[in-house]
Amino acid sequence: MFMCGSVSGVFGVEAGVMNSLSVMEGDSVTLHTDTDTQRNDAVIQWMFGAQNPDIVIAEINRDAQINDVTDERFRDRVKMDSQTGSLTITNIRTTDSGLYKVEITTNSEAEKTFNVTVYALLTVPVIISNSSQCSSSSESSAESKCSLLCSVVNVSHVTLSWFKGNSSISSISVSDLSISLSLPLEVEHQDKNTHSCVLNNNISNQTKHLDISQLCQPCAGTTDICVYLLVGGFQVCDVSSDWKLYNSL
Numbered sequence: 001m002f003m004c005g006s007v008s009g010v011f012g013v014e015a016g017v018m019n020s021l022s023v024m025e026g027d028s029v030t031l032h033t034d035t036d037t038q039r040n041d042a043v044i045q046w047m048f049g050a051q052n053p054d055i056v057i058a059e060i061n062r063d064a065q066i067n068d069v070t071d072e073r074f075r076d077r078v079k080m081d082s083q084t085g086s087l088t089i090t091n092i093r094t095t096d097s098g099l100y101k102v103e104i105t106t107n108s109e110a111e112k113t114f115n116v117t118v119y120a121l122l123t124v125p126v127i128i129s130n131s132s133q134c135s136s137s138s139e140s141s142a143e144s145k146c147s148l149l150c151s152v153v154n155v156s157h158v159t160l161s162w163f164k165g166n167s168s169i170s171s172i173s174v175s176d177l178s179i180s181l182s183l184p185l186e187v188e189h190q191d192k193n194t195h196s197c198v199l200n201n202n203i204s205n206q207t208k209h210l211d212i213s214q215l216c217q218p219c220a221g222t223t224d225i226c227v228y229l230l231v232g233g234f235q236v237c238d239v240s241s242d243w244k245l246y247n248s249l
Contacts, residue, residue, distance in 0.1 A: 019114045022203050023092055025121050030088045031114050033102055043105045044085035048074075053101040053113065060085060094118045117202075119157060125150050125197040125208045129215040130184070144189040146216035150197035150208070151182040163196045189216050 023029045033044075044060040047053040048071070057071035058080050069078050073095075079088045085104060089096060100114040130147035152160060156178045161171035162185045172183050187195060187210075195210040 017112075019112065020117075021114060022117045022119065024119055024203060025092065025094055027092055028088060028090045029092055029116065030086055031100055031102070031116075033085045033104065033112060035104065035110075036084055042085075043103075044080070045103045045105075046080070046085075046087050047101045047103070048098060050098040053099040058087060092118050094120050117157075119201045119203060120155070122155075122158070122199050122201065122204055122206045123152060124206045125152050125160065125199050127197055127208055127210055127215065145186050146189055146212070148185045148187065148210070148215060149182055150185065151180065152199050153180040154178050155181060155199070158199055158201045161198045161200070163198055165194050187212065187216065 042062050046058045048055050048057045057074050058069045077090050097118045103111045127150050130149050159173040160181045160183050161168050197208045199206045
C-alpha cells in the first residue's frame, strides 16, 4: 500500500494535502486522521465520492452520542475509531475507489482528503498457440516458427507483456476501460522455455511461463510429397519414412 502527505493542520489532521493510497480488492485499509480528539463536543464526519466527496458515509457526534455508518454501500464493512475518528474499510471493492474526506469540528474545523484506488485481483494470463499460423513439418527446424497468443479478459489499469528471460520484448496497456487484451508472439520451435507472459498493475502481477514442448507443435504436413508403393497387395504412401495405409487394391 502506498501513501503520501506531510503538512500538518489542526489536531494533527493534514490540511490541503491529498493523500494517495493503492490497495488490492478484498483487502482492508485504514484512513488515519492522525489525531486524538478528546472533546465531548467533537463532530467527525467521513464523506465519499468518485469525483467529489459529498456523501456522508460515517459520523461520530459525541455530544448527540451518535456513532453510525450512514451509507448502505459500506454497511458492515466500515468502522470508525471512537477515539481518533480513523476509518477502516474491510473487504474493499473496486467500486470503493474515489475520494474520502474527513471533517473534524470542535471550536474550529479541520479536514483531510484521501484518494483511494482499488485494483481488481489479477488472473493468470492464458497462452494458446495460433494453429492457423503454425509451421509446416516440411520446413527446416531453423526456419520453423510457432505463433502464440497471450490473453486476459475483463481487465483495467494493467499492462500485459511478453518477456524473454528478464527482458520485456513487447507490451500493451489499458487504463480505465474493462476490456480483453491479447498479445501475439512468434518463437522458434527449438527455443528453450525462457519466455513468459506477465500481467501487472501498480501493486501486483501474475505470470504464465511458456511451455514450448506443449504449445509449439508443427502443423500436420499439407505439402508433403507422397510416393505410392505397392506392398503386399496394398497401396501405401511413403512420406519421410512414415508409412500410411490408403486403400486395398
